[in-house]
Amino acid sequence: MTTASEVLSSLQSAFPGAIKDPRVESDARLWATVDPKRIYDVCKYLTDKLNFDHYSGSAGVDWIANNEMEVVEIMASHGAHPVVAMLKVRTPRDNPSIKSLTGLYWNADWYEREIWEMFGINFENHSGLYPLLLSDELMGVWPWRKDFKGYPDLTTGQRAVALPTANGYTEFRIPPTPAEIEAGTVPKERPKYPSFREREEAEIKSDSEMIMHLGPQHAMVPGPFLLDILVEGERVRKGFLDVGYIHKGIEKIMENRTWLQGITYTDRMCYVASLSNNECYCGAVEKILGLEVPERAQYIRVIVEELSRIQSHLIGTGEFLTLIAGVGYAPWQYMIIDREHVISLIESVTGARLTHSFVRFGGVRNDLPDDFAEKCKITLPYIKSRINEFIELFAQDPIYDLRMKDVGVLPAETAKEVGIAGPALRASGVSYDMRVEDPILVYPDLDFKVITGTKGDCADRIDVRLREILESIYIIEQCLDRIPSGPIKPEAKVPKKVPAGEAYYRVEDPRGEMGMYVISDGGDKPYRVKVRGPFYATLQTLPPLLEGVYVADVVAIAGSMDGCPSEADR
Amino acid sequence: MLKKKMIKNFTWPLKVATHGVESTRLYPEVMMELPAAERGIHELDATTCIGCGSCARVCPNSCIEMVPYKYGNPLKNKKMQFPQIDYGRCMFCGLCVDECPVECLKMGKNVVMTGWEREDIVKGPGDIAARKHSAKEVAEFEAEAKRIAAEKAAAKKAAAKEGAAKKAPAKAAGEKAPKKAEGANDKSKNGGAS
Ligand code: SF4
Numbered sequence A: 001m002t003t004a005s006e007v008l009s010s011l012q013s014a015f016p017g018a019i020k021d022p023r024v025e026s027d028a029r030l031w032a033t034v035d036p037k038r039i040y041d042v043c044k045y046l047t048d049k050l051n052f053d054h055y056s057g058s059a060g061v062d063w064i065a066n067n068e069m070e071v072v073e074i075m076a077s078h079g080a081h082p083v084v085a086m087l088k089v090r091t092p093r094d095n096p097s098i099k100s101l102t103g104l105y106w107n108a109d110w111y112e113r114e115i116w117e118m119f120g121i122n123f124e125n126h127s128g129l130y131p132l133l134l135s136d137e138l139m140g141v142w143p144w145r146k147d148f149k150g151y152p153d154l155t156t157g158q159r160a161v162a163l164p165t166a167n168g169y170t171e172f173r174i175p176p177t178p179a180e181i182e183a184g185t186v187p188k189e190r191p192k193y194p195s196f197r198e199r200e201e202a203e204i205k206s207d208s209e210m211i212m213h214l215g216p217q218h219a220m221v222p223g224p225f226l227l228d229i230l231v232e233g234e235r236v237r238k239g240f241l242d243v244g245y246i247h248k249g250i251e252k253i254m255e256n257r258t259w260l261q262g263i264t265y266t267d268r269m270c271y272v273a274s275l276s277n278n279e280c281y282c283g284a285v286e287k288i289l290g291l292e293v294p295e296r297a298q299y300i301r302v303i304v305e306e307l308s309r310i311q312s313h314l315i316g317t318g319e320f321l322t323l324i325a326g327v328g329y330a331p332w333q334y335m336i337i338d339r340e341h342v343i344s345l346i347e348s349v350t351g352a353r354l355t356h357s358f359v360r361f362g363g364v365r366n367d368l369p370d371d372f373a374e375k376c377k378i379t380l381p382y383i384k385s386r387i388n389e390f391i392e393l394f395a396q397d398p399i400y401d402l403r404m405k406d407v408g409v410l411p412a413e414t415a416k417e418v419g420i421a422g423p424a425l426r427a428s429g430v431s432y433d434m435r436v437e438d439p440i441l442v443y444p445d446l447d448f449k450v451i452t453g454t455k456g457d458c459a460d461r462i463d464v465r466l467r468e469i470l471e472s473i474y475i476i477e478q479c480l481d482r483i484p485s486g487p488i489k490p491e492a493k494v495p496k497k498v499p500a501g502e503a504y505y506r507v508e509d510p511r512g513e514m515g516m517y518v519i520s521d522g523g524d525k526p527y528r529v530k531v532r533g534p535f536y537a538t539l540q541t542l543p544p545l546l547e548g549v550y551v552a553d554v555v556a557i558a559g560s561m562d563g564c565p566s567e568a569d570r
Numbered sequence B: 001m002l003k004k005k006m007i008k009n010f011t012w013p014l015k016v017a018t019h020g021v022e023s024t025r026l027y028p029e030v031m032m033e034l035p036a037a038e039r040g041i042h043e044l045d046a047t048t049c050i051g052c053g054s055c056a057r058v059c060p061n062s063c064i065e066m067v068p069y070k071y072g073n074p075l076k077n078k079k080m081q082f083p084q085i086d087y088g089r090c091m092f093c094g095l096c097v098d099e100c101p102v103e104c105l106k107m108g109k110n111v112v113m114t115g116w117e118r119e120d121i122v123k124g125p126g127d128i129a130a131r132k133h134s135a136k137e138v139a140e141f142e143a144e145a146k147r148i149a150a151e152k153a154a155a156k157k158a159a160a161k162e163g164a165a166k167k168a169p170a171k172a173a174g175e176k177a178p179k180k181a182e183g184a185n186d187k188s189k190n191g192g193a194s
């Protein structure tokens, strides 16, 4: 098995002098600063020679004190080895620019666009640096830089323009007014680029083609995003995605909140998976703090997170089934009733139904109630029997078969290449689960299978989710048998200030690989929190997946991803 | 084969119907059963709150404001400042509860909150205070508060008359905040001392 130190020595011998300040945190984590000129080659070498075939994202960091910008490329492997390489590339703050990795990894596109629009770091050779999450009028203000003064910028009074409206209110606008342009006082040259509409319309090649809008408000997903498809007759020729409708800037908000307060914001990224988000953030902070979690707390965390996975899969599947209506309304009702039981179980522990804020640094908030195990003994077998019946029900339904089998097929190779995450990836037969790859808590002691599909079509994706529920139930049963008594919080008080350091922590969210990159500068607030969300990665893969399918299948394919745009936008 | 499947399709709803699954909640008539851990509207024990303001500082949404309130315990809470919570902003995260050093702030099972105006869901200490004493206890507390006030007054008078002639056997907290103590004299339903 490859370890981080082996990867490092291999890199050092292949690129002498290009790898600076390497740090082998553990067998599975490698940190290094790479010469900006060599980053493309280093990544290529990692992929070709060392099996790093999973580009997991990148994070921008503004080191304003050093007058530098940094991009951290997160490289991992789809199951060949557990090493995650965090490669940092520095660039001067005045004219930040680094090499784009889009030539190597298809899915680098969105990550780089996001860094560009948030930090103003240019990516050389990126073919489509268009705004992704931000609205057009925020372009050029680089909101995630540390010297960003807010929107509108009232401290200088230069960029924000107050315009009195007809009904007596004041509107603040960032774009230059005509008067400003005439007077030549426009503070900054704004980047020019075609808008989303212009970009998609440029693709219309003949009169027989047209663009169909699905969204931003569409029954397809429980949140707003715009999916435009270019159709020719019954076939989709191209898909376009516009996201950012509910961009909340959570990463930036967390920089302005204390470490503890940050937990409550992770809930709101994706309320269906809020426990995994809690876990991810707390785990990262625990890593920096070097906190040990008491064993009982670890078990409690596993139990509630698996319960949360069950309820997430139930609602994800149920909701999806309503989309392919005619098949789905009855199962949706069944699933939502079943989910209610699971939610009640979680609620009895955490005290909240969706936004739990339950995990704490080094522990959990509440202990399990006394009758929890008994309640589980009633609920879990019931859910199990129901899931088995659902599986059977879908297996025998001919309409379901017609709509789902061989629709939206994603072969394993493509799935890896486009960086799709979670059950959608596993449905293609790639066994990639963070609980195994990057084991946390007590997962290594537990016995469970990673559920995979064979074909990677819509039916497989649903099937994988349903069978994962059974696996989660099995995990919870083991936990309930083994859970020791003991403290649920660390003995010493968790300090308000976190020592300087950084950590990258991954958990298996119900939607796939979720990672958080947390940097502390020793203060009482995070210096930077980067969320690598699973649905962000999955959503990006939609357009290529939709190419060539029938219009009627678009909703089936997009819905089978179990989306949460709230988490993609953050 | 198909026949078998069809029979199964009919038995499925029957099975569900006989499973005894609670599928409809009779909500306004019957409130669902909430667990002990439920994080609902706060309950303040005004008799033990020390007015430290930790809850207000930790709240991520700054929805807690410390406001004056008469029916607390002046012996513990010298400034008589108690949390007032703006439920328009509160997200029921429970951080304030965790942070309270004397564990006087709790979150209860009451989750119903209605109002016509925004101000209706800004709940002052009087609205969220949960500790209630019986009439007898209240009388006792009043007497106690009166006694302390009287002792203090006596001590004050004595001190004014001659420097160190007489030492009032007053309680430790009787030295300061004499005026506030009188406030606790009012028909306090939450009690004065504890
Ligand atoms: S529950 Fe959370 S949001 Fe509400 S008052 Fe307490 S700390 Fe603030």
Ligand code: SF4
Pocket (backbone or CB within 6 Å): B048, B049, B050, B051, B052, B053, B054, B055, B056, B082, B083, B099, B100, B101, B102, B103, B104, B105
């Ligand atoms: S409720 Fe608790 S934390 Fe808040 S002021 Fe009172 S004693 Fe302090």
